Amino acid sequence: MSVAGAPPILPKHPALRSALVFLVHVFTASGTVFSLLALVAAIEKHWAEMFGWLAVALFVDGIDGMLARKLRAAETWPRFSGETLDLVVDYLGYVLVPALAIATGAIVPPAFELVAAAAILISSAIYFADRQMKTENWYFRGFPAVWNLIAFYLFLLRPEPRLALAIVAAFVALTFLPVLFIHPLRVKQLRPLNIALTAIWCALAILTLWFDFSPPAYVTAVLCIIGVYFLLAGLLRPRHAH
16 A cells, blocks of 8 residues: 555666665565565464564555655556565565464464465455455445454454354355445545554554554554444445545
8 A cells, every 4th residue: 555646766776766666666676575574473373573574564565666666667567567676575474473362362263264364365365356356446346355454453453263254254245246445545535644644553553563453442443433433434435435
């Protein structure tokens, strides 16, 4: 995720521009390393550490697109697809690692752990292949497979396992339903509010990890309120958002 509308940065020397674009691609690809570190932490059941590495990967994902657009990466080095690279990296951090955490973190009933993980992996893979996953106004069509966020709330709230399984099933279904979700940084409608809430959410999420998922009650409450807002914000969209 990244902020749109920034003017391009175009170094005059073609070789310099090509080198900078390549470094942006390397920066994007570094998200795979942070996802690997998160995966190792998940295997060791160090959940706060896992989400910490996923947060670093999310930070990379939050600014690499802006850098690529400023440098007009697609024009400068058309051989490499930044969009494809971004999808590969996102699948690891947004889907694979959270699916493993949900399957091994005593979140859903033991008999359904692999089933839940498989449903997450398959539905997300299909979603990532959808050429129409976004509207022209940067809304996502269907749940955008941000399972890192769903997993975060499941670990924070620790609902009863059958309820957690129902939540996973609901979001798998939402992946394919004609429901819009906002991109908090790129949708123009209420963008200042969305950016402010995103910043607050990030700060409170870091605090939650610091407390190893046992933060003060007000932190959990605010995180839930912001989560519900973003979950429902697509319903507030203008009609032409489709």
